[in-house]
Amino acid sequence: MNFTELLLLAVGLATDAFSVAVCQGIRMRKINRTGTFLTALFFGIFQAVMPLAGYFLGSRFAEITARYDNWIALILLGIIGVKMVWEAFCPEDSTDSDYRFSLKEIFVLSVATSIDAMAVGVVFSAHKTDILLSVSVIGVVTFLLSLIGVFIGNRFGSRYGKSAEIIGGLVLVLIGLKLFMN
Numbered sequence: 001m002n003f004t005e006l007l008l009l010a011v012g013l014a015t016d017a018f019s020v021a022v023c024q025g026i027r028m029r030k031i032n033r034t035g036t037f038l039t040a041l042f043f044g045i046f047q048a049v050m051p052l053a054g055y056f057l058g059s060r061f062a063e064i065t066a067r068y069d070n071w072i073a074l075i076l077l078g079i080i081g082v083k084m085v086w087e088a089f090c091p092e093d094s095t096d097s098d099y100r101f102s103l104k105e106i107f108v109l110s111v112a113t114s115i116d117a118m119a120v121g122v123v124f125s126a127h128k129t130d131i132l133l134s135v136s137v138i139g140v141v142t143f144l145l146s147l148i149g150v151f152i153g154n155r156f157g158s159r160y161g162k163s164a165e166i167i168g169g170l171v172l173v174l175i176g177l178k179l180f181m182n
Contacts, residue, residue, distance in 0.1 A: 001129055010122055010141035011069075013037030013120065016113040019041035020077075021146040023084065023168035024109075025153020035101035037149045044143030046110035046118055048135040054121020055131050069115040074180040076112035080105065088165040111182075116179065 001009075024039050025031075116137070124131055157164040 001127065001134075004133055005109050007141065007148065009120070010138040011137055011145070012041075012116050013047055013114075014142040014145045016116075016175055016179070017047060017110075017142050018145040018149040019171060020109050020113055021149030022153035023081075023157070023172055024106075025150035025155075026168040027084065028150070028154045028157065031151070031154050031157070034069045034102055036147065038103070039106055039150055040143045040146035042106045042110040042111065043146040046114040046141040047142035047158065048139030050117035051121035051124060051138060052131065052135045053064075054118035054123075055125045056121075058116075058122060058125060058163040060119030069118070070180040070182060073112045073115055074176040076108050077172045077176030077179070079176075080112075082110060084172065085166050086169075088162045088169065093148030112176070112179075143160040 021039055023044060028035065048153070057093065120138075121131075123129075124134055153164075157168070161165075
């Protein structure tokens, strides 16, 4: 696999994380620098670690994971998406109007958007791909696209408020359904 192919693969793997990062940005009234950085960092790390795990665990574990990965993604993204839509309809408290970064939520979203990357690691193993270069490129590309996604989402969310939050929640549910159908 040449570098251009690796870069395209990294962008392809990062699209789900980018979409979820946009949804995170929608939820922020103003940019939360720590939350933005940690969101991008978690997505980047998980997108890099999952192919690494697939590479070392091989096809045996990937077969087991492949049976349930779409269910896991559907459930995790569905819960967060429905929660987002629910919160858009709830009356705002003056103390609850700002986005609160949640490590637990970002962890769940990171896992949900990166499970499919484990299969890529199995392919890397079969093709004797340079795993360190590959996971580094995947992680950096995902980090950068997620960072951009949060800023895009914030811009959209600050303009359209609750409508954007509802759309963001529905997008998460749709991503979960898309992953489930694959």
